[in-house]
Amino acid sequence: MxxxxxxxxxxxxxxxxxxxxxxxxxxxxxxxxxxxxxxxxxxxxxxxxxxxFSQFGTNIISIQPGKTQVQGSNVGVISSVRQLSLEDADSLRGLPYVENVNPSVMGNAEVRANGKTRRITVFGEGRNFAQAFTMKVQSGSFWPDEDNEQARALVVLGAKVRQELFAGQNPLGQYLRVGGQRYRVIGVMEPKGQVLGLDLDDTVFIPAARAMELLNRPGLIEVQVSYRADVNVNTVIRLITERLKERHGREDFTIISQEEALExxxxxxxxxxxxxxxxxxxxxxxxxxxxxxxxxxxxxxxxxxxxxxxxxxxxxxxxxxxxxxxxxxxxxxxxxxxxxxxxxxxxxxxxxxxxxxxxxxxxxxxxxxxxxxxxxxxxxxxxxxxxxxxxxxxxxxxx
Known part of the structure; x- marks a missing residue:
């Protein structure tokens, strides 16, 4: 056959x-x-x-208060011996291979302008926020170098907040109340949309020092560090660990790299x-x-x-x-x-x-x-x- x-x-x-x-x-x-x-x-x-997760870049390291043995869960708010401070963030700026350092605080507050009120997410960020997370300011600018103790009352609007509160107007130079405090608008972010359920357009950004006072936070929720893409992440983690241990006297913080989290x-x-x-x-x-x-x-x-x-x-x-x-x-x-x-x-x-x-x-x-x-x-x-x-x-x- x-x-x-x-x-x-x-x-x-x-x-x-x-x-x-x-x-x-x-x-x-x-x-x-x-x-x-x-x-x-x-x-x-x-x-x-x-x-x-990766749209903001993969060469980012997050530092959270509190020491935990299980990476990926932040128990720092509960078990931290010492909170992360703005001075801790500043101490990392001069480390080798570090490009940007961003102290971060987050909460909710009412914002009011032109007789309109909205309750939105408030981000307290450092001056390097936009560079660290590759986000762009559509008009105006982010705040310049600020003194942590005397951070000025400046605010950058998310695209949706700008549309809702300043429709048909140029918001730059105008004033906005955040949680009852008066802030001057210096910028508007480009539309970003939602990221894992969080609408980044329905937010405002204020200096971290101001946010800690406004939200009654004793310390930072997180510090983000962006580093050179050609450098091994473990090298940067070692340098950060050594610097913060010098300041805190012990390793009472958790470091999570974006690269490892993505893996x-x-x-x-x-x-x-x-x-x-x-x-x-x-x-x-x-x-x-x-x-x-x-x-x-x-x-x-x-x-x-x-x-x-x-x-x-x-x-x-x-x-x-x-x-x-x-x-x-x-x-x-x-x-x-x-x-x-x-x-x-x-x-x-x-x-x-x-x-x-x-x-x-x-x-x-x-x-x-x-x-x-x-x-x-x-x-x-x-x-x-x-x-x-x-x-x-x-x-x-x-x-």
Whole structure:
């Protein structure tokens, strides 16, 4: 039996049992489609979250008050022996490789201007805030170098605050009340949108020293340090640790690098993507049962045909190859249909719900197709071996 004969026999089997072949392939297609759809959503969320975290740059180190052994959770507000101060932040500015240092405080307060009042998020930041986080001022400027003890009452508006309180006006030079205190507007930030649920446009930025007084904070929530991109992060962390230990007398602070946080977050999201893909893969097991059932029925129905092939000189190996080929081809075609179906549904959902991040990971697509072929091979082994072992004489007498 030549390869051409095997192909002709396989094709004739599909044509003779169209509905059965379609339903068998459909089981695999649904399983693959489920895998692709779930992993597309999972990978889309993965990329979205990483993009949200990394849009401000990856060469940033965060210093939080309080020593914790579990990175990623800030318990400094509760267990800190000594708060981080503006002087601590200033002491880091002269360290090698450090480009920008930003002391940070955050809270909520009412803002009022032109007879309008809004309750918004107030960020108390240092003069290097915009440079550290690669944010741009649309008009005006951020505050110049300020004396920590005598920080001037200056404010920079988020884009939405500017629109709501100063619609149709130039806010620069005008005055705004933040928490009852009078501030002069010196800048407006470019629109930034939401970052992990926080609307950066619906905020105002004031000097950190002023924010600590306004929000009644004994110390800074965090100090962010940006460093040269060509420098190893561990070197900068060591320098920061040494400087703050000199000032505090002990290591009562926690240092978290953006690079390390992104690596941990990426690992977690990879596991989640794999998990949702595995859940979708359960339906592939159902498809494999369908292939096993259909191929077993095919051997029973085609017993006489198998006997004739053997009588004409077909070897056991060739009969085995014939039935395995049918099972693999069914799975492969079903898998390709599933890939198209899953990717199509994923993109359709993205068109209907643009906020839903979707990205089809083609590595998972290739693995899903390979899995489909493997399932066809595994499910077709037993029926194929049964067909190959049939006695030619008895098979010819079968009806």
């Amino acid at each position: 030549f390869l051409r004969d095997l192909i002709n026999l396989t094709a004739s089997s599909f044509l003779a049992y169209r509905l059965r072949s379609f339903l068998t392939g459909l089981g695999i297609a649904i399983g693959i489609a489920a895998v692709i759809l779930l992993t597309s959503i999972g990978e889309g969320l993965h990329q979205f979250v990483l993009a949200e 941990v977050l990426g690992s977690v999201l990879d596991v989640i993507t794999f998990a949702v893909g595995a859940l979708g893969g359960i339906s592939l097991l159902v498809g494999s049962v369908g292939i096993l059932t259909i191929m077993t029925m095919a051997v029973t129905e085609r017993t006489a045909e198998i006997g004739l092939l053997r009588a004409l000189g077909a070897k056991k190996k060739q009969v085995l190859t014939l039935f395995l080929g049918e099972a693999i081809l069914l799975s492969a075609l079903g898998g390709l249909a599933g890939l198209a179906l899953g990717a199509g549904i994923a993109q359709g959902l993205h068109l209907i719900f643009p906020a839903l991040p979707v990205h089809t990971p083609w590595l998972y697509a290739a693995l899903a197709e390979l899995t489909a072929v493997s399932i066809g091979l595994a499910a077709g082994v037993v029926p194929a071996m049964r067909a190959a072992r049939l006695d030619p004489v008895e098979a010819l007498h079968a009806e």
